Amino acid sequence: MGLVEWKRIGEQGNIAEIVLNRPEARNAFTTEMAEQLLEICEIIAKSDVRAVLITSSNEKSFCSGADLKERNNMTETEWKSQHKLFQQMFNSIADMKQPVIAVVDGYALAGGFEIVLNCDMIVAAETATFGLPEVTRGIMPGGGGTRLLSKRINIHRAKEWVCTGKMVSAEEANRAGLLNILTKSNELRNKAVQLAGKIANNAPLAVQNCKTSVDELFGMTKEEARKIEIEYYNRCLNTEDRLEGVLAFVEKRTPEFIGK
The missing domain is CATH 3.90.226.10 (2-enoyl-CoA Hydratase; Chain A, domain 1)
Known part of the structure; x- marks a missing residue:
């Protein structure tokens, strides 16, 4: 071992x-x-x-x-x-x-x-x-x-x-x-x-971007933090998981995230 x-x-x-x-x-x-x-x-x-x-x-x-x-x-x-x-x-x-x-x-x-x-x-x-x-x-x-x-x-x-x-x-x-x-x-x-x-259970790419965003924004100026935060937000938009999350909400079911 x-x-x-x-x-x-x-x-x-x-x-x-x-x-x-x-x-x-x-x-x-x-x-x-x-x-x-x-x-x-x-x-x-x-x-x-x-x-x-x-x-x-x-x-x-x-x-x-x-x-x-x-x-x-x-x-x-x-x-x-x-x-x-x-x-x-x-x-x-x-x-x-x-x-x-x-x-x-x-x-x-x-x-x-x-x-x-x-x-x-x-x-x-x-x-x-x-x-x-x-x-x-x-x-x-x-x-x-x-x-x-x-x-x-x-x-x-x-x-x-x-x-x-x-x-x-x-x-x-x-x-x-x-x-x-x-x-x-x-x-x-x-x-x-x-x-x-x-x-x-959550969308992995969204979670990963949240983690990185929190880490990087800590201690930044307000202007710097706003710029970086929206960059990570935009990374989540063009993903299959974002589409699945919205669709699952509309269809009232549990989303099936795949990390893409």
């Missing part, structure tokens, strides 16, 4: 579930694990999958970040080289055309929390714990932590979390606005699959 695996799930097989599978090390990612995750993300991004879940085979830990044991004896050059791979891994998650949902129970720390932040949505169990403790190790988040956390929660709260390295409970994370869904551990996967299913 690989350190990272994926499979198709859902009634139509159009949801991908990526499973972090190094439970004995709380899914701390090594060079090999990062390579596997990067490869899987690239495969899924080119597929007809409509929504993606990232889950863990260890209910006590989603991911504890980079494996510091592997990094301990690295030279500075080797460290930087490995981190370039890690950056590619994080970017491959964020850059997938499909919406990606992090499904979190247990610890999501350091680079593990950054995997979560590079996803589009977060479903978490009440027993989840989040944290960016890099400052306690003489470093800072290097996979988007400072850049992405402040897009999810208020900037003063983001500064507190990253500058103190505090552990954040799921309840506190939810109050801060980080989560899409907070639920019980035994309902976690079902809630995430339900959310992914709602996304997968």
Whole structure:
């Protein structure tokens, strides 16, 4: 079995579930694990999958970040080289055309929390714990932590979390606005699959353009945002799915989207 695996799930097989599978090390990612995750993300991004879940085979830990044991004896050059791979891994998650949902129970720390932040949505169990403790190790988040956390929660709260390295409970994370869904551990996967299913039932090209539009418009000036938004809107117009969606509405039936 690989350190990272994926499979198709859902009634139509159009949801991908990526499973972090190094439970004995709380899914701390090594060079090999990062390579596997990067490869899987690239495969899924080119597929007809409509929504993606990232889950863990260890209910006590989603991911504890980079494996510091592997990094301990690295030279500075080797460290930087490995981190370039890690950056590619994080970017491959964020850059997938499909919406990606992090499904979190247990610890999501350091680079593990950054995997979560590079996803589009977060479903978490009440027993989840989040944290960016890099400052306690003489470093800072290097996979988007400072850049992405402040897009999810208020900037003063983001500064507190990253500058103190505090552990954040799921309840506190939810109050801060980080989560899409907070639920019980035994309902976690079902809630995430339900959310992914709602996304997968919609026109895939429209969903993909919505995701990209939201990402690109954040932080733009009003004039820039208006221009980009209408560009993505127009991409949806000349599609078979748009015609099918309107026709299905008129005929009072469920649309059958094909991604064209």
